[in-house]
Amino acid sequence: MPAGGIGGARFLQGLLAQVESDTEITVIGNTGDDIWLHGLRVCPDLDTVMYTLGGGISVERGWGREGETFTVKDELAAYGVEPTWFGLGDRDIATHLVRTRMLQAGYPLSAVTEALCTRWQPGVRLLPMTDDRAETHVIVDDPDGAVADDGSPQRRALHFQEWWVRYRASLPAHEIVLVGGDEAGPAPGVLEAIATADAIILPPSNPVVSIGTILQVRGLRDALRDSGAPVVGVSPIIGGRPVRGMADACLSAIGVETSAQAVGEHYGSRQHGGLLDGWLVDSVDDEVAIPDVIVEALPLLMSDPESTGRIAAAALHLAERLRP
């Protein structure tokens, strides 16, 4: 299962509650949002999955650690060092220190993630999409109003986190680019997991900066197309609005409407070079129809573990039905 941040992690919680305990689940995590902050390597999506499934997540915020404090962040601000807009928690920093040290010692991110997971025991095999550096940047008009020689607004590339966290995705995105994406190969185990899966689920993660980013890793899209396993997607859009987060700001950047219909079409049918065999949409979107994709409608709001479990169960049942 390729997975982004909070939506993906919540969905995984529901999924784990539905399957037999010996079911092997591999999660391919988005690393395009990863960022160096104050010399520390921060991997928000991997950590959100790890903390959520390992019982360390802040349930209220959906990211970062429960009972988190921000002493280091406040002190860094007192030194006047930038950036100050990222919510780097004290507990979280220990994770980043261990990760940074291992990376600097030469371990690939996949090995680092495995090491961190020995503490958290997330109950899934968590793989970064790639061990290579590939960072999502967002092209916007200069936030400070700088103007180019021809009088038009100067464009600037912001790291995804700066656009998302600092500006709350409020600056219209002209383009979203995975810098280094052309060279990023899959982490060990990624293609094998896809090739040998019984079912592949695209959770209700951001279709652009989570799922879309993962799909840009070399060979990954082909592996999904070639896999013998059925691919079932869960719409992150309900009634024309993102379930959570600001997916609409990302979708508009790639010219896709914020609707379950449009995202389903954007993913497309596997029979026509796309990704999907099945597509779960919310009951309010029951008119959605994608050629050669089996669409099912059910309540998709992940409001509690039970409702999330029902969605995960529906995705598994649909995959079962679609298995050749």
Added chain:
Amino acid sequence: MPAGGIGGARFLQGLLAQVESDTEITVIGNTGDDIWLHGLRVCPDLDTVMYTLGGGISVERGWGREGETFTVKDELAAYGVEPTWFGLGDRDIATHLVRTRMLQAGYPLSAVTEALCTRWQPGVRLLPMTDDRAETHVIVDDPDGAVADDGSPQRRALHFQEWWVRYRASLPAHEIVLVGGDEAGPAPGVLEAIATADAIILPPSNPVVSIGTILQVRGLRDALRDSGAPVVGVSPIIGGRPVRGMADACLSAIGVETSAQAVGEHYGSRQHGGLLDGWLVDSVDDEVAIPDVIVEALPLLMSDPESTGRIAAAALHLAERLRP
């Protein structure tokens, strides 16, 4: 003034209270105790001076920050990463993050220290003794009882902090070695400060691993000998015991008795190739006599700012008297 940790910092507080506000004080800080911990560069002596004079020190502990918490440390232990014996506080970690990032960007430690001091405004110019890496290691019998081929205890070199903090200096030291000391040159400004000083004070810091370490920096001992300024030392030993800390364990490693007499002799008179023109000892040690060194006895316990101020004033007055 070459200065080590807590003793040096306390003395400096007293000194600052005694001098005119436009008096320029340069502190040459010991960096032999510096250590890499969890990928962070920690400089205990520089930070103790900076925090003490900048009002950020934990008055109770004498090291680290007031109101400190240890969340990151606890989390690192939860990941099972070593070492766990160093008291790395959350507030403190921000200092180390800024320092580590600047060092990794190529700034020398002297520039990093200056940058950190723009926040703390210690009221002195704080210079590391060297920008080069020189680390104090302590040769001990293997703490786990390993035995060499000939049946004698296997010797091991511990980083000074491991010996001092983890083992509380309880393992007898066969030798104390400044690894890299032969190649360590003085940081910018160090020799100039010594050459142009009006008075040079050796505060009641550890004579071996603070003052002794600083004196091993290339050219520093010669600069002290050649300076036109009088050199006055303040004994860190009162009545045969260290004022604070475990200086006795260090002195025995270099074959020097723990007494004001022996440490004064160890420093020696400048007229005979040593360091001292004057030597302040405690009233209980008023029988101390060092050939060609002016010895004065007065209460040396730095029990409060007033008593510390009196000691600093006595050191300044003695230097004034000794000025050629």
